[in-house]
Amino acid sequence: MRVVTVEQSFGLENLGVKEREIPSPRAGEVLVRVGAASLNYRDLLMVRGLYNPKQKLPLIPCSDGAGVVSAVGEGVTRFRVGDRVMPTFAQGWLAGEPSREKLMATTLGGPLDGMLCEYRALHESGLVAVPEHLDLEQAATLPCAGLTAWRALFDHGGLLPGQWVLVQGTGGVSVFALQFAKQMGAKVIATTSSNDKAERLRAMGADLVINYRETPNWSKPARDATGGRGVDVIVEVGGAGTLEQSLRAIKMGGRVSLIGVLAGGSGEISLFPVLMQDVRVQGVIVGSREHFEQMCRAISASKMVPVVDKVFALEHTIEAMQHMAAGAHFGKVVIKVQ
Numbered sequence: 001m002r003v004v005t006v007e008q009s010f011g012l013e014n015l016g017v018k019e020r021e022i023p024s025p026r027a028g029e030v031l032v033r034v035g036a037a038s039l040n041y042r043d044l045l046m047v048r049g050l051y052n053p054k055q056k057l058p059l060i061p062c063s064d065g066a067g068v069v070s071a072v073g074e075g076v077t078r079f080r081v082g083d084r085v086m087p088t089f090a091q092g093w094l095a096g097e098p099s100r101e102k103l104m105a106t107t108l109g110g111p112l113d114g115m116l117c118e119y120r121a122l123h124e125s126g127l128v129a130v131p132e133h134l135d136l137e138q139a140a141t142l143p144c145a146g147l148t149a150w151r152a153l154f155d156h157g158g159l160l161p162g163q164w165v166l167v168q169g170t171g172g173v174s175v176f177a178l179q180f181a182k183q184m185g186a187k188v189i190a191t192t193s194s195n196d197k198a199e200r201l202r203a204m205g206a207d208l209v210i211n212y213r214e215t216p217n218w219s220k221p222a223r224d225a226t227g228g229r230g231v232d233v234i235v236e237v238g239g240a241g242t243l244e245q246s247l248r249a250i251k252m253g254g255r256v257s258l259i260g261v262l263a264g265g266s267g268e269i270s271l272f273p274v275l276m277q278d279v280r281v282q283g284v285i286v287g288s289r290e291h292f293e294q295m296c297r298a299i300s301a302s303k304m305v306p307v308v309d310k311v312f313a314l315e316h317t318i319e320a321m322q323h324m325a326a327g328a329h330f331g332k333v334v335i336k337v338q
């Protein structure tokens with residue numbers, strides 16, 4: 001089978017297609033014939049050696065994918081040959097609160113091999129059924145980006161219909177958050193650096209779009225849009241570079257779901273707006289299998305379809321990563337595996 005690996009040392013230039021034996025599923029495992037994988041910013045950092053410089057190589061990158069069960073090991077009861085499945089981001093986090101044991105050593109695409117391979121044997125407990133209306137390329141976008149957006153809004157954000165949400169940029173997580181929020185009847189403010197992407201955000205139902213390059217003080221129009229009250233839930237993917245604006249835009253008692261650090265992972269930020277406004281700043285780390293199944297039920301009920309920006313062939317994984325690194329995408333970048 002073909003696999004994509006980072007072989008001897010980190011770096012996009014060291015990604016290459018290799019041949020490996022197809023694994024045999026052991027007791028409790030399912031062999032998945034992988035149809036598609038999708039990229040997350042984390043995968044890029046992992047390949048570059050910036051996410052975990054101690055990551056052992058070679059590594060098959062990409063936490064996210066979807067495929068069809070092609071064989072099952074002894075004792076498997078959750079799935080049958082022919083079922084369409086997606087892996088959970090953290091194979092060991094099935095339900096309940098996260099813990100180091102459930103998460104740290106069990107995430108795909110580092111430290112464990114990921115989904116950029118034609119076949120992957122995984123324990124049946126680390127798989128979730130694909131919503132029926134989605135194809136494998138669409139489903140491959142759900143495990144990390146989709147679930148993170150879902151938890152940011154509903155699990156941690158406690159979003160209610162009619163409330164205001166702010167999403168930053170047009171990457172995978174933010175576009176999912178826009179879709180989920182609109183579907184549940186929330187009002188959405190979206191920021192972007194691109195006027196072309198702004199049009200697409202409006203077409204998807206964003207109530208207000210702000211170009212964060214042209215309007216670096218975007219918290220002002222955002223707050224104005226809410227009648228001065230402030231935004232209820234902010235999906236914070238910028239991190240240190242955007243948090244100050246988020247804390248100006250948030251309402252008293254609002255929730256900032258801290259997901260990413262696209263605009264910086266550290267910096268000097270005044271904490272007074274957090275305490276003076278009774279704001280909850282909550283970190284989000286993807287979600288458990290239970291969360292994933294909950295999200296899939298909602299996606300099936302609403303027939304929501306993820307936004308796939310572009311599909312690359314497996315042998316063009318480097319170009320796909322570069323496409324994402326350039327921020328040229330809108331939604332998810334997918335790799336067709338076979």
Ligand SMILES: NC(=O)c1ccc[n+]([C@@H]2O[C@H](COP(=O)([O-])OP(=O)(O)OC[C@H]3O[C@@H](n4cnc5c(N)ncnc54)[C@H](OP(=O)(O)O)[C@@H]3O)[C@@H](O)[C@H]2O)c1
Pocket residue numbers: 039040041042144145148168169170171172173174191192193194197212237238241242258259260261262263284285286324327328329331
């Ligand atoms: N905690 C978790 O569990 C978790 C899960 C998934 C992702 N993440 C993190 O969340 C972040 C987003 O992930 P992703 O996969 O959605 O990334 P992505 O698809 O690579 O997002 C890239 C987009 O982010 C926007 N962006 C960049 N800098 C920005 C800024 N200063 N203000 C507003 N938008 C900005 C840009 O949108 P425009 O082109 O429209 O300007 C860019 O195209 C990353 O840091 C990732 O590591 C964390």
